Amino acid sequence: MTVELQPKVRSTPIFVPELVYFEPQALDYPKGQRIWEWAKQQGLPVHITPSHNRIMNLPGDSDLEKYKIAKRTLVVGLRKTLTFDQSKPSAEYAIPIATGCMGHCHYCYLQTTLGAKPYIRIYVNMDDILHAAEKYIVERAPEITRFEAACTSDPVGLEHIGGSLKDLIEFMGKQPLGRLRFVTKFHHVEPLLDAKHNKHTRFRFSVNADYVIKNFEPSTSSFAERIEAAGKVARSGYPLGFIIAPIIWHEGWENGYAELLRKLKDAVPEEATSDLTFELIQHRFTKTAKRVIEQRYPKTKLELDETKRKYKWGRWGQGKYVYPDDQADALREFITERIFENFPNATIDYFT
Numbered sequence: 445m446t447v448e449l450q451p452k453v454r455s456t457p458i459f460v461p462e463l464v465y466f467e468p469q470a471l472d473y474p475k476g477q478r479i480w481e482w483a484k485q486q487g488l489p490v491h492i493t494p495s496h497n498r499i500m501n502l503p504g505d506s507d508l509e510k511y512k513i514a515k516r517t518l519v520v521g522l523r524k525t526l527t528f529d530q531s532k533p534s535a536e537y538a539i540p541i542a543t544g545c546m547g548h549c550h551y552c553y554l555q556t557t558l559g560a561k562p563y564i565r566i567y568v569n570m571d572d573i574l575h576a577a578e579k580y581i582v583e584r585a586p587e588i589t590r591f592e593a594a595c596t597s598d599p600v601g602l603e604h605i606g607g608s609l610k611d612l613i614e615f616m617g618k619q620p621l622g623r624l625r626f627v628t629k630f631h632h633v634e635p636l637l638d639a640k641h642n643k644h645t646r647f648r649f650s651v652n653a654d655y656v657i658k659n660f661e662p663s664t665s666s667f668a669e670r671i672e673a674a675g676k677v678a679r680s681g682y683p684l685g686f687i688i689a690p691i692i693w694h695e696g697w698e699n700g701y702a703e704l705l706r707k708l709k710d711a712v713p714e715e716a717t718s719d720l721t722f723e724l725i726q727h728r729f730t731k732t733a734k735r736v737i738e739q740r741y742p743k744t745k746l747e748l749d750e751t752k753r754k755y756k757w758g759r760w761g762q763g764k765y766v767y768p769d770d771q772a773d774a775l776r777e778f779i780t781e782r783i784f785e786n787f788p789n790a791t792i793d794y795f796t
C-alpha cells in the first residue's frame with residue numbers, strides 16, 4: 445500500500461513577544477492587569493519602564509538585531525496624546541489603540557513613521573481613548589465620523605493580548621454617528637466574531653498578488669488564511685472590504701492581479717458581495733524609506749529606483765516616488781475592470 449504524503453501547511457502562529465515592558469501606571473487598569481497575568485503565564489520576562497516612549501538598550505549587537513528584537517518586544521502603557529490625527533482618505537480620524545507591528549513587510553510605512561521605536565505598544569486606558577472619540581463624534585454631528593484603527597499598527601494581530609479592538613467595535617456599535625474601520629494581514633479573527641458590531645465596523649483585509657505576498661510580507665498570515673478569515677468575518681455580519689496595497693508593478697502583474705480577484709471571488713460568501721468595498725493604493729516610497737528599507741532588508745527585491753518613478757511633492761517638503769502616470773493608469777484601469785468583472789456590486793472607495 446502506498447501512502448500519499450500531503451505537504452503540511454503550517455498555520456501562522458499568534459504573536460507571542462520575547463520581551464515585555466510595563467509602565468507602572470498600566471497596572472492600575474484591568475486591561476494592564478490582564479496582560480501582566482498573560483505575560484506571566486507565557487513565562488515571558490517582564491520589566492518595568494518609566495515610559496513607553498523610552499525603551500533603551502534592547503539586546504542585539506547590531507542595529508539590525510536590535511530592530512528584529514524590537515519587533516518582538518511589547519510595551520504596555522498609557523496613551524497620553526488624545527488628539528487624533530487625520531486619516532484621509534479612508535476615514536476622518538486615526539484612533540490610537542496600539543502602535544507598532546510584528547509583521548516584517550518590507551514596504552511598511554511604519555519603518556519610517558516609527559523611526560527608532562519599532563517596538564509594539566498597547567495602550568490600556570481605553571476609557572480615555574473612547575471618551576476622546578466621543579468628543580470627535582459630537583463635534584461633527586449630524587455628520588457620521590469614521591475612525592481608522594490600523595494607522596499605526598495591525599490591531600487584529602494583537603487582539604489576543606489586549607482585546608482593545610473588541611472594546612472599540614462594541615463602543616462604535618452603540619454610536620449612531622460613529623463608524624470604525626481597520627485593516628489586517630492576520631487571520632486571528634476568532635475573538636472578534638461575536639462582538640456586537642451593529643454593522644458599524646468595516647472589517648478589511650489587506651490582499652495582494654502572490655508575488656507581493658511571497659516576497660515582501662514575511663511574518664504575516666498567508667493569503668489562504670486571510671481569505672478564510674474574511675469569510676468568517678462576513679458570515680458574522682460585518683461589512684467587508686479589501687485593500688489592495690501596495691499595488692506593485694512586477695513581471696506578470698496582470699496575471700497576478702487577475703488571479704487575486706478570481707481567488708477572492710471564489711472565497712467571498714455571496715451575502716458579503718452586495719456591500720463590499722475595495723481600496724487601491726499604488727506603491728510609493730520616500731528617500732528616507734528607501735534608506736531604511738535597504739538597511740533593514742538588504743536583500744529585498746522591492747524596486748526602489750527613483751529614475752523609474754514620478755516625483756510627487758508632499759506637504760512637508762518630503763515628496764514621494766510613485767509610478768509614472770502611464771503605469772499608474774494601467775494598474776488602476778486593469779484592476780478596476782477585474783474588480784467589477786468579479787464583483788459587479790462592489791464599490792471602489794479610492795485609488796491613490
Ligand code: SF4
Pocket residue numbers: 544545546547548549552553554596597598629664
Ligand atoms: Fe506594516 Fe501592516 Fe505589515 Fe504590520 S502587517 S508590518 S503594519 S504592513
